Amino acid sequence: MSLIRQDVEKIARLARLSITEAEMPVYVTSLSSIVDFVAELSRAQTDRVEPMAHPLEGQHQRLRADMVTETDQHEKYQANAPQVQAGLYVVPRVIE
Amino acid sequence: MYHTLSIGELARRLAAKEVSSVELTRHFLERIDRLNPSLNAVITLTADRALDAASAADRRIEAGERGRLLGIPLIHKDIFCTDGVRTSCGSRMLDNFISPYDATIVTKLKAAGTVMLGKSNMDEFAMGSSNETSYYGPVKNPWDITKVPGGSSGGSSAASAARLAPFTTGTDTGGSIRQPAALTGVTGVKPTYGRVSRYGMIAFASSLDQAGVLARSAEDAAAVLEVMAGFDPKDSTSVDAPVPDYPALLEAPLKGLKIGLLREFFDGLESRNAALIREALKVYTSMGAETIEVSLPHLPLSVPTYYVVAPAECSSNLSRFDGVRFGYRCDQPKDLLDLYERSRGEGFGPEVKRRFMTGTYVLSAGYFDAYYLKAQKVRRLITDDFRAAFDKVDLLVGPTTPTPAFAIGAKVDDPVTMYLNDIYTIGANLAGLPGISAPCGFVDELPVGMQLIGPHFSEARLLSAAHLYQRATDWHLKTPGGYE
Numbered sequence: 001m002s003l004i005r006q007d008v009e010k011i012a013r014l015a016r017l018s019i020t021e022a023e024m025p026v027y028v029t030s031l032s033s034i035v036d037f038v039a040e041l042s043r044a045q046t047d048r049v050e051p052m053a054h055p056l057e058g059q060h061q062r063l064r065a066d067m068v069t070e071t072d073q074h075e076k077y078q079a080n081a082p083q084v085q086a087g088l089y090v091v092p093r094v095i096e
Numbered sequence: 097m098y099h100t101l102s103i104g105e106l107a108r109r110l111a112a113k114e115v116s117s118v119e120l121t122r123h124f125l126e127r128i129d130r131l132n133p134s135l136n137a138v139i140t141l142t143a144d145r146a147l148d149a150a151s152a153a154d155r156r157i158e159a160g161e162r163g164r165l166l167g168i169p170l171i172h173k174d175i176f177c178t179d180g181v182r183t184s185c186g187s188r189m190l191d192n193f194i195s196p197y198d199a200t201i202v203t204k205l206k207a208a209g210t211v212m213l214g215k216s217n218m219d220e221f222a223m224g225s226s227n228e229t230s231y232y233g234p235v236k237n238p239w240d241i242t243k244v245p246g247g248s249s250g251g252s253s254a255a256s257a258a259r260l261a262p263f264t265t266g267t268d269t270g271g272s273i274r275q276p277a278a279l280t281g282v283t284g285v286k287p288t289y290g291r292v293s294r295y296g297m298i299a300f301a302s303s304l305d306q307a308g309v310l311a312r313s314a315e316d317a318a319a320v321l322e323v324m325a326g327f328d329p330k331d332s333t334s335v336d337a338p339v340p341d342y343p344a345l346l347e348a349p350l351k352g353l354k355i356g357l358l359r360e361f362f363d364g365l366e367s368r369n370a371a372l373i374r375e376a377l378k379v380y381t382s383m384g385a386e387t388i389e390v391s392l393p394h395l396p397l398s399v400p401t402y403y404v405v406a407p408a409e410c411s412s413n414l415s416r417f418d419g420v421r422f423g424y425r426c427d428q429p430k431d432l433l434d435l436y437e438r439s440r441g442e443g444f445g446p447e448v449k450r451r452f453m454t455g456t457y458v459l460s461a462g463y464f465d466a467y468y469l470k471a472q473k474v475r476r477l478i479t480d481d482f483r484a485a486f487d488k489v490d491l492l493v494g495p496t497t498p499t500p501a502f503a504i505g506a507k508v509d510d511p512v513t514m515y516l517n518d519i520y521t522i523g524a525n526l527a528g529l530p531g532i533s534a535p536c537g538f539v540d541e542l543p544v545g546m547q548l549i550g551p552h553f554s555e556a557r558l559l560s561a562a563h564l565y566q567r568a569t570d571w572h573l574k575t576p577g578g579y580e
Contacts, residue, residue: 003457007457011453011460015456016433016437016440017437017453018441019441027449027450031453033511034403037512038454039400040400041470044473046473049476050476051469051472052473053472054528055527056528078421079194081420081422083425091420091435092431092435
């Protein structure tokens with residue numbers, strides 16, 4: 001089952017990735033070959049097999065006391081921001 | 097000379113004041129200055145910080161403190177966040193990112209008195225098996241600079257092989273420590289999932305990623321792993337189990353050790369590689385180990401399983417790179433969607449985008465069951481196969497890679513051909529098992545690695561098995577021509 005251009009356009013939109021016109025055919029080919037390759041999984045007999053999300057059994061989410069343990073370091077962390085104003089991250093207008 | 101000595105010997109000389117950490121640091125900085133241009137292994141140099149850290153280590157030694165890594169230089173893979181130092185993950189997306197904090201393993205190695213010389217080159221976001229996807233250009237293999245060093249920890253493996261530092265750190269999601277270690281003739285250790293903290297390690301695939309070490313020998317790696325490993329409350333998948341004193345356990349006798357030979361590893365393996373692995377096995381049997389043939393019937397499905405699970409997890413983890421809070425932002429975005437799409441489209445390279453889109457596809461409505469859920473089930477089958485094998489044997493030995501290092505540019509056109517390089521390493525990541533690659537010979541003057549895989553938390557046994565092999569052989573002591 002190979003992918004066509006419309007499939008790749010839809011996936012790119014979901015992934016929030018811009019793909020140029022020149023790049024598009026290359027991605028259609030390479031994604032198709034990857035999808036064909038992983039389709040081999042359908043050969044495996046997996047009735048009544050539980051999916052495995054974590055490699056170690058018996059791990060569970062640890063909880064901690066609901067207490068503040070971090071300090072405010074927003075200036076340090078925002079030093080890497082492309083655009084900051086009054087401690088807020090600036091982006092193009094969202095609401096029309 | 098200093099760069100041919102073991103970490104143990106360096107520590108001894110430092111403690112005996114035969115050399116200072118500042119002198120050692122200068123020695124390795126000079127080597128990087130002279131030898132790195134031909135390799136492109138180190139992409140950020142931290143010379144001033146290194147000399148400060150070395151002076152601090154010398155003061156601690158002067159005050160009578162002793163430690164296995166006190167005063168020892170290292171290079172960190174550029175996937176580990178280092179406070180105040182650029183952390184690029186080999187990507188344009190983070191080319192301008194100065195990390196505001198240290199990863200836990202960085203903190204631990206600093207506390208032990210190590211000296212960071214710089215950050216090593218890597219495949220972009222740890223996605224690759226040849227270090228050809230880096231924004232900063234490919235890394236060359238010091239054994240033959242027309243060949244790849246492997247990936248994604250290619251910069252670390254090349255730096256370790258060329259002795260630019262006594263050891264380097266790496267990460268392994270599908271083989272990214274073991275495979276480059278094999279291609280460059282160094283000893284690479286991927287611990288059990290959860291053994292080493294992932295806090296501050298830029299995430300690729302959260303259920304597979306693990307931090308580890310690339311060093312000159314299992315003995316050196318044991319000293320480093322003992323410091324790196326341990327419970328970290330900041331990593332929700334960190335396991336709360338005591339860390340054995342790995343160096344103290346290296347000499348455990350091998351007699352009676354049951355070594356499993358995986359049928360699936362040897363089927364179709366190129367004959368000269370297979371011959372080297374069989375020679376290595378003779379060293380083990382001469383020491384009293386016994387070999388038993390085992391089979392992991394679902395193992396051939398490990399590469400397709402990985403190339404569903406890892407891209408799916410990557411697509412989730414890399415969603416945080418959106419041009420808003422840090423990292424690359426495109427020029428003059430016209431609206432929010434354009435900001436996201438072009439920051440990410442321009443900031444990420446082709447392999448990252450391929451994997452991201454593969455992940456998005458297998459998680460999308462209508463395909464989730466057929467691909468992602470299916471892959472998670474096959475993952476359990478593979479893990480169960482390993483568990484059954486470890487009921488019969490203590491560890492598995494086989495090749496690390498199908499071939500020695502290939503030429504730069506040879507495999508970039510077809511992603512699937514590149515993916516098949518990981519055919520022997522991926523199973524251990526899916527099952528969360530520890531694995532080591534140790535040098536076991538040469539084919540066409542290029543290094544070949546032997547892989548040892550053990551049950552969960554068997555690092556002490558694996559390190560000891562690799563160490564005893566290295567006491568009986570000297571492949572790990574060979575240095576590439578021009579880097580002596």
